[in-house]
Amino acid sequence: MKKIAALLFVMLLGFGAMAQSGSGKKLPSVNIKTLNGEVVNTQTISNDGKPVMICFWALWCKPCKKELDAYNELYEEWQEETGVKIVAISIDDARSTAKVKPFVSGKDWEFEVLLDPNQEFKRALSVNMIPHTFLLDGNGNIVYQHTSYYEGLEDEMFELVKKVANGEDISNH
Amino acid sequence: MKKLFIVLLFLSAISTSNAQFSELIKKSEVHGSFETDGMYYHADNDMGITDSLIAGRNLAFNGYAEIIYTLGGFSAGVRYEAYLPPIAGFDNRLDGQGMPYMWASYATEKFSFTVGNFYEQFGNGLVLRTYQEWTLGYDNSLNGVRVKYQPVKGIILKGVYGTQRFFWEKYSNNNRGIVKGFDTEISFNDLFKSMESSKLRLSIGGSFVSKYQVDNDPLFKLPRDVGTGAARFNVGIGKFNFSSEYAHKINDPSAINGYIYKPGDAFIFNASFSTKGLGILAVFKRIDNFSYKSDRGETANALDINFLPPISEAHTYMLASMYPYATQPNGEIGFQVQVNYKIPRKSKLGGKYGMDISFNFSQINDIVRNPAGDTTAINVPGTLGYTSNFFEFSDHTFMRDIQIHLHKKFSRKFHATAEYLNQTFDIASIQGHVGEPVIHNHIGILDMTYKFTSRKSLRWEIQGLFTEQDKRNWVAGLLEYTISPHWFITASDQWNYGNEESDMRLHYYTIAGGYSIKTTRFSVSYGRQREGVVCVGGVCRQVPASSGFYVTISSSF
Numbered sequence A: 001m002k003k004i005a006a007l008l009f010v011m012l013l014g015f016g017a018m019a020q021s022g023s024g025k026k027l028p029s030v031n032i033k034t035l036n037g038e039v040v041n042t043q044t045i046s047n048d049g050k051p052v053m054i055c056f057w058a059l060w061c062k063p064c065k066k067e068l069d070a071y072n073e074l075y076e077e078w079q080e081e082t083g084v085k086i087v088a089i090s091i092d093d094a095r096s097t098a099k100v101k102p103f104v105s106g107k108d109w110e111f112e113v114l115l116d117p118n119q120e121f122k123r124a125l126s127v128n129m130i131p132h133t134f135l136l137d138g139n140g141n142i143v144y145q146h147t148s149y150y151e152g153l154e155d156e157m158f159e160l161v162k163k164v165a166n167g168e169d170i171s172n173h
Numbered sequence B: 001m002k003k004l005f006i007v008l009l010f011l012s013a014i015s016t017s018n019a020q021f022s023e024l025i026k027k028s029e030v031h032g033s034f035e036t037d038g039m040y041y042h043a044d045n046d047m048g049i050t051d052s053l054i055a056g057r058n059l060a061f062n063g064y065a066e067i068i069y070t071l072g073g074f075s076a077g078v079r080y081e082a083y084l085p086p087i088a089g090f091d092n093r094l095d096g097q098g099m100p101y102m103w104a105s106y107a108t109e110k111f112s113f114t115v116g117n118f119y120e121q122f123g124n125g126l127v128l129r130t131y132q133e134w135t136l137g138y139d140n141s142l143n144g145v146r147v148k149y150q151p152v153k154g155i156i157l158k159g160v161y162g163t164q165r166f167f168w169e170k171y172s173n174n175n176r177g178i179v180k181g182f183d184t185e186i187s188f189n190d191l192f193k194s195m196e197s198s199k200l201r202l203s204i205g206g207s208f209v210s211k212y213q214v215d216n217d218p219l220f221k222l223p224r225d226v227g228t229g230a231a232r233f234n235v236g237i238g239k240f241n242f243s244s245e246y247a248h249k250i251n252d253p254s255a256i257n258g259y260i261y262k263p264g265d266a267f268i269f270n271a272s273f274s275t276k277g278l279g280i281l282a283v284f285k286r287i288d289n290f291s292y293k294s295d296r297g298e299t300a301n302a303l304d305i306n307f308l309p310p311i312s313e314a315h316t317y318m319l320a321s322m323y324p325y326a327t328q329p330n331g332e333i334g335f336q337v338q339v340n341y342k343i344p345r346k347s348k349l350g351g352k353y354g355m356d357i358s359f360n361f362s363q364i365n366d367i368v369r370n371p372a373g374d375t376t377a378i379n380v381p382g383t384l385g386y387t388s389n390f391f392e393f394s395d396h397t398f399m400r401d402i403q404i405h406l407h408k409k410f411s412r413k414f415h416a417t418a419e420y421l422n423q424t425f426d427i428a429s430i431q432g433h434v435g436e437p438v439i440h441n442h443i444g445i446l447d448m449t450y451k452f453t454s455r456k457s458l459r460w461e462i463q464g465l466f467t468e469q470d471k472r473n474w475v476a477g478l479l480e481y482t483i484s485p486h487w488f489i490t491a492s493d494q495w496n497y498g499n500e501e502s503d504m505r506l507h508y509y510t511i512a513g514g515y516s517i518k519t520t521r522f523s524v525s526y527g528r529q530r531e532g533v534v535c536v537g538g539v540c541r542q543v544p545a546s547s548g549f550y551v552t553i554s555s556s557f
Helices: A001-019 A062-082 A099-107 A121-126 A151-166 B002-015 B021-026
Strands: A029-033 A039-041 A052-056 A085-090 A112-115 A130-134 A142-146 B028-039 B057-073 B074-083 B096-107 B111-120 B140-147 B153-166 B178-189 B200-212 B227-236 B240-249 B266-277 B278-288 B331-343 B355-367 B393-409 B414-425 B439-451 B457-465 B474-483 B486-493 B507-517 B521-529 B532-536 B537-545 B548-554
Touching: A029 A121, A029 B227, A052 A062, A062 A085, A062 A099, A062 A151, A099 B240, A099 B278, A099 B331, A099 B355, A099 B414, A130 A151, A142 A151, A142 B548, B178 B240, B331 B393
Parallel strands: A052 A085, A085 A112
Antiparallel strands: A029 A039, A029 A112, A052 A130, A130 A142, B028 B057, B028 B548, B057 B074, B074 B096, B096 B111, B111 B140, B140 B153, B153 B178, B178 B200, B200 B227, B227 B240, B240 B266, B266 B278, B278 B331, B331 B355, B355 B393, B393 B414, B414 B439, B439 B457, B457 B474, B474 B486, B486 B507, B507 B521, B521 B548, B532 B537
């Protein structure tokens, strides 16, 4: 009986999830840190009316690093065309927070990287697996999210970024 | 069960919005996530897993579902968890289901107030860190009250009070301690206008934590209140950054330290240099008798008040993760040096796309323990235990890890990673395999990806682990085909061809496939899981050998 109840509960949530995925929500308010240790409130993340991508990653996550490498390579091109801004959120814990800055420098990533060491921002956005990427429109609404990275996802992402930059509705994606 | 219905009612009340609430609902936001991991075990006689060992317990299931509701400054959340029964390798005390995580909080610009379960970290976590790690089955959330206050920009004060989660066991009369804590952090660049755009970035912090647990021990007179304090700083000057934290704990005899009365110390120092294309990091760390749990009798991964970050690398390739390091709370001293460099694009070595090189060296030894008195031996229960010089390394190496990592993109279609590791691993101390010799190994890894089209690509790995100790030599291979953004299929095998016992030269094969859409991910795998250890942040869980089907569904919204 308990098992059935548990399964039903979980399935119910599942359907809720499918129906609600990426539906114009905004970023929650959480204080996280820059690589220099300064406090940033996540609601201040914005981009002058242009799209923003929020990418959750960690040093121990290979696909995350691949994803960010791929974005970094195309970032200049993407910015020229759409003005998109990428903010990468490292969820590395105290073990590795000091490693993130030298790692990012060593990678020569061009985008902003923020630290969420006790995963408060991650929890507030209900991220359960990484990589997990959010796409925000110019008004700060979450219009799309995606988890996991496969080679080539960057092309799909850019198609969406272009649509969002042009003010198109991508809720069918 | 009642609680479940209340939540379901609450949910349906939200979804079937009537006119009165429609305005409210427009302003409110709901986030949520869930994951279910199901396992079907079957007998595998080659691996020593017989039907009588499984004894009808073929199915195992871990699942959770979480909802967070926000309306302006108000938010509340609840998580349901079920382990029916837990998947092999998770603590059996998780068996059961219920709502171990419920909270509500109200926040204004300067002030935040939380009631219920919460996760918090002071500084690096040396004196307090509560967190949840699903893959370990770990959750040490505090259940009580938390206040955060920011009197002016640049100063953050935090206070916490509560008891920790212990599987499904409710807090009652002294079955575990009560935790109180206070933390303050001052960022000078935010506090003083004159430093706003200074090249010098300076912040300092301090914390104090105390646990209260009445002494019921028949043998020893134990401290009822155990206090710990910590101080930290972070200084950035141009391309350099220095950060450090020191923590001290008064005597805290426990099952982990063998009921000795020595005070504890923990110290971390990080120095880094970062510039375009180059990052260098050096870390020094020392832990001396610093396990801090809210029940002094607990020895497993539970009820930790603090967190002791390991300074070893977290390896993820199959064979590289064979010997993962776990923090030694009773004492360790070590250092780490890491260099990350990008050979620039359009240079001779870098080629069109550049090349990443990284190097890591970590070494962790035991601390030196000297007798605390002329007549007492080291670590005798009820005594001071030992004395130790702060900066002295003992000859006993727990772990040494040398890693060289190269990554190069050769063309739009092809990129590759090569890695070499050399490890020394004291399996007797770290995993409690008493009497087994220290392992010295060499590991080589090649990971290559070929893109057929912009969506379809094939990735393959070849790995080898060579050692004269433990289970001797291994080779492994993996093939993975992905169709972005939805599909993956993969097959892998780890072969213990060098095992001394010829009937233990097993293949640990796995085939898996999965589909993901937006934030929902579904995957199925079939195969053999070798006996091993899964570690996240230096906290590890033993995974027994198993064979069977594994299904995962996860989603968030």
